[in-house]
Amino acid sequence: MTQRILALHLGLIGLLFVLQFVLPPYHHDNIARIMVMAAYAMGYNLMFGYTGLLSLGHAMFFAAGMYGMGLSMQHAGFAAEAALAVGITAGFGLALGVGLLALRTTGVAFMIVTLMFAQALFLAILYFGPFTRGDEGFVIPLSARIFAGLRLSDPTIRYFAALALFALVLLAMLWLIRHPVGRVLIAIRENEERTRMLGYDTWRHKLFAVTASGTISGTAGAVYGLLFGYVGASFAEVPYSIFPLLWVLLGGAGTLVGPFIGTLFMFYLIDLASGVTDAYMLVVGVALLLLTLFAPRGIMGMLRERWLPWLP
């Protein structure tokens, strides 16, 4: 059982590795973006899909990572390596702080608290415009996008960097959900009171989930900024909190490869739709409605239910 799970995930990583050599440039660039965003979605999935905590403000963690990285480069002249570390730390710190406060609430109140904190961060980015360049954002110069001697602006290197992040997060998640701590997170999602009465400190486990989820999201944000060279306030806005929810729901909440499948599908759905119409929001809206109505478990969730019960 363990072997086929490992085979599936290593196979996916291997497939993405091979794709690099065959994809035409347009799709090559798309898949690189999708892999980084899928890492973001996996971070979201840890909280929503595995622990049962619905956040409506995850863009704040993504943006914290992105701005932590970008601002430390822009204003302190940090090199890419140090800036990435700053970005990850920013995601971690914000997630820990938000977790400590927001986890005092549950359910609807939790969603609204996360939404409000995210909104406050977005507004703060606008308010400190002279420092953050507000709405416009800023470009990270090519000369700064060199990581350990590798030019991240080069498509091939960029693709492999995105794949490295994706593989790292995927394998870390695989390890975590099979680890006792991950089992407890799933138990909390299923029945928090029962979990507590089995002697687990559910509050600390939830805090761990929020912090880890925020750190992964922040890392994805920092890497996205580094690879694609742009830092902007739109990444802190509400849509970027909704997207991971959408991707995870589409792919299957509480499944490991679901976030990737969901991101891939949604990306190409919008891509195809935009060939016909520029109404991408309509596509997103209709997709959300159809998902909640007809496939609340998502693609991988449905596969697991029907045919592949062993899917993690």
Place this chain on the structure above:
Amino acid sequence: MEFGPHLMLAVLEGLVQASVLTLTALGLSLVFGVMRVVNVAHGEFFMLGAVLAWWITSLLGGGAGLAFAAALVGAPLMVGAIAALADWLVLRRVAYDPERTIVATIGLLYIFQQITLMTFGPDARPVPPPFNTRLALPWFEWGEGGIALYWPWGLSITSYKLFVIAAAPVVLVALWLVMTRTRLGLVLRATRIDSETARAFAIPVEQVYALVFGIGAALAALGAVLVVPIRQAHYLMGADPLLLSFIVVIIGGLGSLRGTVLAAVLIGMSDGIISVFFTPTLAKIFATLVVAMVLVARPGGLFGERRT
């Protein structure tokens, strides 16, 4: 302008804001109170109200007064119908599950925005106010001969804004009469307290929910119709009312109508006043953080009943 007159101006602007916000937030609170779901598309119903008001007035043309009156009645009715339909088609079918409802209403939000963008377009469009007489307001000063009234330059309000300020109390009283004096009100209150028992007493809960969702949206639309002569209709205008309504409903205590009205006046006034003296962005940062912290400290809201 001196501080005194300036403050009075800010208070009047705050009252306009509070009036519109009271109506909008009341709609959200009603939906939450009766149906126990959070409607993320509430701001879009507000936006639809404003856009439909523009559509009705520009279609009717002619006398501004008559066209506006038609919008005041027509736009909320249409928005209410759209919302009831959305409830019947979508929310009913996810069984009002709190999380799935949130996701579904996010979907509705995007759909409404995009359809408006494709039909109404990206421009902001004004609706002419039915009447707009500028009324200068007096202020007083301590002169040598005691209190003397004078008319400071810039201290004025339009008759239309006074109308908006008066509108909220009128609607509130009407709503209160409906809730306490009519059979419909009784049915709503019974469903609000316990939908299972209501069902047992042969109350058609699903129809009641559709109606409540419609009324909630219509209240937002009404607030929007009132505000378009002051601020123009735009397809993205729903975000602020949604955020502010959330804030009001939370501070007021989720689902408590009385708390909602109190909080709407409080927030509307302070938002109006703060944005006269500070930048709106700073005011919003402050407001969102306050809401988050209120929820963290008192998940039931400031005026809400405490649950143990």
Place this chain on the structure above:
Amino acid sequence: MAAVTLIETRALSRHFGGIRAVDGVNFALPEGELRALIGPNGAGKTTFVSLLCGRIAPSGGQVCFLGQDVTTLPAHRRIGMGMAYTFQITSVFGNLTVQENIALAVQRRRAGNGRALESETRAALAQVGLTDRAEQPARALSYGHQRLLEIAMGLGQRPRLLILDEPTQGLSDGEVAAFIALMREVARQTTILLIEHNMDVVMTLAERITVMDAGRIIAEGPPDEIRADARVQEAYLGKQHAEG
């Protein structure tokens, strides 16, 4: 009695509004005993054991476990010290398999030890006779089997004190007999506090019986004594006869 007191309460109270669900209860349970807690519906039994394990906070009084004042400790810390609680209303992880349910109960003590985790999970499965159903999702089990799973989750924790809240409710006669046999076996290593309505089970199993009524303890003693106690008959048995 030479036995050590495992758990003890002093003047333990819990009020809900004006209702005194638990009213100044002094209670002691020596280690190794199998004690039944009985009383009419609404006597405060479930509230009382919820106070013991920390699911709800007391309005007043003290709880001591293993000689330590645990009144202010959260539930998970008390469970960690060796209490286990099985819910009156079946509360298993419906979407997880039977085996995963029990593993969650075991893994708190065996997180770093895969082999012990597996063998203790299998042992608990076998004890309640659910080995054949290990891979089924818990929600697919019959009600009686879910009750057994609930008990297995209690056993999997290897507790010093096992609190069972109406474990035989809804079980068939055959399942009740199996439960009695299981409890006899478990009682050799574990102190058990059993809330139970089935008088046959109580009279067969319990070494001593504590009777609660209206939030207070009205009698305590060996089964024969309780059976003969006039107050108990009036408060509890009498009511039941009247009802029946």
